[in-house]
Amino acid sequence: MRTLVFLFLAAMALSVSAGTQLRGSFTQGGVVFGKTAPGARIVQDGEKVPVSPQGDFVIGFSREAPEHSELTITLPDGSLERRDLKIARRDYDIQRIDGLPERKVTPKEEDQARIRADQAAVKKARARLDQRIDFLQGFMWPARGRITGVYGSQRVLNGKPKWPHYGVDIAGPVGKPVRAPAAGIVTLVHPDMFYSGATLIMDHGHGLSSTFLHLHKILVHEGQRVEKGQVVAEMGASGRVTGPHLDWRMNLRGKRVDPQLLVGPMKSE
Template identity: 60%
Template sequence: MKVFVSLVYGLSLIGGLLFSIDSLAAVDLQGDYVQGGLLVGKTEPGASVKLDDIQVRVSDQGYFVLGFDRDHAAESRLYLTYPDGRREVRVLKIAQRKYNIQRIDKLPKRKVTPEKMDLERIRKESALVKAARKLNDARTDYLSGWQWPVKGRISGVYGSQRILNGKPRRPHFGVDVAAPVGTLVKAPADGIVTLVHPDMFFSGGTLILDHGQQLSSSFLHLSEILVKEGDRIHQGDPIARVGATGRVTGPHLDWRMNFHRYQIDPQLLVPPMEQKTAH
């Protein structure tokens, strides 16, 4: 459900979405008002933007992004302070979603319940990922638009609750695309590489691409990574190859996205997959 929204001094609420009733917009938003959704905003250069308790980075041209978590509340507050001192608070209505339950059996026991010897490795790898996602500059690489990094059968969807070997685990925060090992992975949007790791405990070969303003993509279970940290990447550039590394039952790409501490649903940003998807 993609809409174009103008937030102004007077607004009306129709079907859970905010629509302008004034042609002089103070801020424009475009995207999905839904759990896991992402909005791209445009406001006056020099304005300050805050989403709930998150201070949002704004580019010199006034562009910014907003994201909503998997279990985001039904309302979010957008705080706007303009260069002339005007202040506004807007209530954003966030559509709630229902998620699938996925059962995955026959995983190696150690990958479901790590042994004590693995915990220190997992902590160190988690710290690397967190550090890679902390970059928060004014770049607006997300304005390049979005494309699928690889094509294939969708084998896992955002938000689904996974039961591994009969034990409930954390929800899945990405979209899985099944493809043969070695299939080329291309950048879904412009960005800068902030992490390259050949073999993490859970995610195997791991690559993180930052799109600006603390919005990033992660690509997991890779067999080969074709770029290095610090590389400037453009949409469509080859960046890696699909693998079956880490905690997997078969070869696929797990594409995830993060906005600050929130997990975003990548599937909302791209056109429908050309091939039949799993339910």
């Protein structure tokens, strides 16, 4: 945990220029919030970045992001500003989890259609892209408890290497309240996905979304607006788990980013 706290503090930075300000975590899995001149256009590594009418925007870096990321800002007067962002490299742990139902580790052929349908629903929910800037209000922990899994760690399930873990796991009892980490719009409510069980996704604007997995009960509906701190679900043990916990993940326009870098160290309950 001390290493993560150091990473969080070291990665937080402020970059200021005549036209653009950047603040956030310049590291793999990090998220950076920006402010530029209204009407400016921004491109990150060849991809267009949404900019609000007020000049607000958000960018991020994937788990395996290279050392440099190029940001190109075209200001309203036509002048260009290029920023070479240096991205800190992270070392990821290996996490071994045993005791999972074997079918959840190696699905049977009849499970594949269900898994593909789940993946399509999640992809659609995360594809929302609008001008809301709910992310500017900052983020809070959706629940407090013992952290049992962190972003980026390589997962070995029942002895079999699998995909890295892309969220933060918070242990707690079934029924513990789960709160919205920031305001947003609910884009997915699913009662039972193959891997993630009861699943909830909410969008915070500009393609930045939170996903909550393994829930016991979901207390909101698709299309509903929720406010920061509002109770939206109950912690559970559905899907592929060995015990009750909340798996909180965040995505930014196709990039899997680290929720812990947005909230910092967890205060004790």
